[in-house]
Structure formats: C-alpha cells, structure tokens
Amino acid sequence: MIYKDLFEKGTDTLERVGIPEAKLDARLLLEYVCNTDHSTLFAHPDREISDAESSRYQELIERRAKREPVAYILGKWDFMGLTFSVNENVLIPEQDTEILVEEALRFFEDGMKVLDLCTGSGCIALSLLNYTNDTKAVCTDISDAALAVATENAALLGLGERTEIIKADLFPAKGEKFDIVVSNPPYIASDVIETLAPEVKDYEPRLALDGDADGLTFYRRIIENIGDYLYSNGYLFLEIGYDQADAVKELMEANGKFHDITVLKDYAGNDRVVSACFY
Incomplete structure (x- = not known):
C-alpha cells in the first residue's frame, strides 16, 4: 500500500464513526507512524508503506475510532x-x-x-x-x-x-x-x-x-x-x-x-x- 491510499483508508474509517476532523486526525496519526510531515502527503503520495507501518497505523486509527483523543495517542x-x-x-x-x-x-x-x-x-x-x-x-x-x-x-x-x-x-x-x-x-x-x-x-x-x-x-x-x-x-x-x-x-x-x-x-x-x- 502507498501513503495516500493508507491515509484515505484511515480517513474513511474515522468518518464512518463520526469523528469531526477525520482527515486531520488521520493525517496526524500517519505522520506519527511514518515519521513524516505535512508535506509528504502532497510531495510523496506514492511513498511505499511497510507492513509494520500499516499495521501500527491501523492500531492507532482503531484507538481514535473509539474516541480516544489524538493527543493522548501521540x-x-x-x-x-x-x-x-x-x-x-x-x-x-x-x-x-x-x-x-x-x-x-x-x-x-x-x-x-x-x-x-x-x-x-x-x-x-x-x-x-x-x-x-x-x-x-x-x-x-x-x-x-x-x-x-x-x-x-x-x-x-x-x-x-x-x-x-x-x-x-x-x-x-x-x-x-x-x-x-x-x-x-x-x-x-x-x-x-x-x-x-x-x-x-x-x-x-x-x-x-x-x-x-x-x-x-x-x-x-x-x-x-x-x-x-x-x-x-x-x-x-x-x-x-x-x-x-x-x-x-x-x-x-x-x-x-x-x-x-x-x-x-x-x-x-x-x-x-x-x-x-x-x-
């Protein structure tokens, strides 16, 4: 999976459970897992994501989906x-x-x-x-x-x-x-x-x-x-x-x-x- 696709998947998961700022939260969690910054989504959307990064990201998205604040996750x-x-x-x-x-x-x-x-x-x-x-x-x-x-x-x-x-x-x-x-x-x-x-x-x-x-x-x-x-x-x-x-x-x-x-x-x-x- 590539960076952009994983971001969109995370955003979709959070939007489906009604998280108000789903895109922002999905991005912040992805940057945390991949040690990237805001520009990565625009400059390197096709960056390859490792299995470990993908798995870790899914874990954090699930925590956020249960309404745990992003700040506490980070x-x-x-x-x-x-x-x-x-x-x-x-x-x-x-x-x-x-x-x-x-x-x-x-x-x-x-x-x-x-x-x-x-x-x-x-x-x-x-x-x-x-x-x-x-x-x-x-x-x-x-x-x-x-x-x-x-x-x-x-x-x-x-x-x-x-x-x-x-x-x-x-x-x-x-x-x-x-x-x-x-x-x-x-x-x-x-x-x-x-x-x-x-x-x-x-x-x-x-x-x-x-x-x-x-x-x-x-x-x-x-x-x-x-x-x-x-x-x-x-x-x-x-x-x-x-x-x-x-x-x-x-x-x-x-x-x-x-x-x-x-x-x-x-x-x-x-x-x-x-x-x-x-x-």
Missing part, C-alpha cells in the same frame, strides 16, 4: 508554539487557553514570579516562562500523576531550574507572594460532564474537569484566598466556561479587592478569560 500536543508531553492524567492544552497566556504576557516584566494553580501539564506557566526573561514559576496540582507530566515538560523545555512544582490542594503553603497568578481550574458543573463529547468525558481526567455542582467552587476558593498569595497591584488570570463570566465577575466584585476586571473572548467569540488587578 503522547504530545502543541501549545503556544511549544510541544508538551500529555497523557490521560492531564487535560489536553487547548488553543483557547492561549488567550490566557497571551493576555498574561502583556503584564509580565523581567524577574517576575508566577503562581499556576491546577497546573496539569504545566502548559500555562511554562509557556509564560519560555517567552519571558529571568522569570520563575511555582506550579501546583493535587494529582501526583499530573505533577509528573508537568515536571517532564519543564525538563523537556529546559525550564526545570526556573520552575518549582508542588503537590497541593490548590494553594501552596503560605509565606510567598507572586506578581501574577494564573489558573485553568476545574469549572464544569458535575451533572454536565456526562453530556460532553466522549473524548472529554471518557478520557480526560475527571479531577481536572469537575467544578462541583455549579462549576464555581474553585473560583470561590481562589478569589477568597488570593490575598495571601498576590502582591498589591498584582494580576489574576482565570480561564472560565463560556457562560461563567458574570458569575466570576460577581465573585470578584463581592470580594471588594479587585479592579480593572476584564472579560476576554476566545477565537469562537465565547467568554474565556477573566482578569483583574488586586488592590
């Missing part, structure tokens, strides 16, 4: 122009989260220190460090498995010496304050999770998704305790669900110690990030 995913190691213990870095990183970068200066709550793969904090100078990060998560992924990513990106990774139920021990706090916390209401796409509800870690009954538990905790961790005139950046902007803004306003509260939209036009300056 074991890596791109975010902010960087490649992060991912597995079933961390959320897959999404393009919409780049909105948070890009906005936070506007407020970064050399020498600053950031606290990343519910760090998961570490993609937010590590991206911030990668694109700034002489900055440091403390990253927390309650999951040992997630912290292992964040530690691996810090090492892969050469940022291990600038990153402290701590197991904590949200906040680290008191005593240190930060210039910027960022978080993409669990924010999906518990009874909504089962309505999500199989890729999310069946594969992504429930611990990183479930925001309790109304999806706001972690926002309440962060906003209530942020004064112990954020310098005066420091900034807080929170990723939110598309329908949570008003509720999170109200929590900040009720706290009485935030100003310049701003809601940013994602690429689809949905509310995605709430930022504010702390008095």
Whole structure:
C-alpha cells in the first residue's frame, strides 16, 4: 500500500464513526507512524508503506475510532508554539487557553514570579516562562500523576531550574507572594460532564474537569484566598466556561479587592478569560 491510499483508508474509517476532523486526525496519526510531515502527503503520495507501518497505523486509527483523543495517542500536543508531553492524567492544552497566556504576557516584566494553580501539564506557566526573561514559576496540582507530566515538560523545555512544582490542594503553603497568578481550574458543573463529547468525558481526567455542582467552587476558593498569595497591584488570570463570566465577575466584585476586571473572548467569540488587578 502507498501513503495516500493508507491515509484515505484511515480517513474513511474515522468518518464512518463520526469523528469531526477525520482527515486531520488521520493525517496526524500517519505522520506519527511514518515519521513524516505535512508535506509528504502532497510531495510523496506514492511513498511505499511497510507492513509494520500499516499495521501500527491501523492500531492507532482503531484507538481514535473509539474516541480516544489524538493527543493522548501521540503522547504530545502543541501549545503556544511549544510541544508538551500529555497523557490521560492531564487535560489536553487547548488553543483557547492561549488567550490566557497571551493576555498574561502583556503584564509580565523581567524577574517576575508566577503562581499556576491546577497546573496539569504545566502548559500555562511554562509557556509564560519560555517567552519571558529571568522569570520563575511555582506550579501546583493535587494529582501526583499530573505533577509528573508537568515536571517532564519543564525538563523537556529546559525550564526545570526556573520552575518549582508542588503537590497541593490548590494553594501552596503560605509565606510567598507572586506578581501574577494564573489558573485553568476545574469549572464544569458535575451533572454536565456526562453530556460532553466522549473524548472529554471518557478520557480526560475527571479531577481536572469537575467544578462541583455549579462549576464555581474553585473560583470561590481562589478569589477568597488570593490575598495571601498576590502582591498589591498584582494580576489574576482565570480561564472560565463560556457562560461563567458574570458569575466570576460577581465573585470578584463581592470580594471588594479587585479592579480593572476584564472579560476576554476566545477565537469562537465565547467568554474565556477573566482578569483583574488586586488592590
């Protein structure tokens, strides 16, 4: 079999089970198996495929057909122009989260220190460090498995010496304050999770998704305790669900110690990030 034919076969299999981006997923998996790139499909469509490559590709296509996310199959995913190691213990870095990183970068200066709550793969904090100078990060998560992924990513990106990774139920021990706090916390209401796409509800870690009954538990905790961790005139950046902007803004306003509260939209036009300056 040749490269183009195997790609078309994989695409057909994924389309038949209703995978939304069947062609893209089939191509990414083929490139992974054959160690090729995007241009191969156009420049060398008649490339001969070995039996081993064909067999391995079919295995991965079958996994995707069962709705396992491509990122978990590949074991890596791109975010902010960087490649992060991912597995079933961390959320897959999404393009919409780049909105948070890009906005936070506007407020970064050399020498600053950031606290990343519910760090998961570490993609937010590590991206911030990668694109700034002489900055440091403390990253927390309650999951040992997630912290292992964040530690691996810090090492892969050469940022291990600038990153402290701590197991904590949200906040680290008191005593240190930060210039910027960022978080993409669990924010999906518990009874909504089962309505999500199989890729999310069946594969992504429930611990990183479930925001309790109304999806706001972690926002309440962060906003209530942020004064112990954020310098005066420091900034807080929170990723939110598309329908949570008003509720999170109200929590900040009720706290009485935030100003310049701003809601940013994602690429689809949905509310995605709430930022504010702390008095």
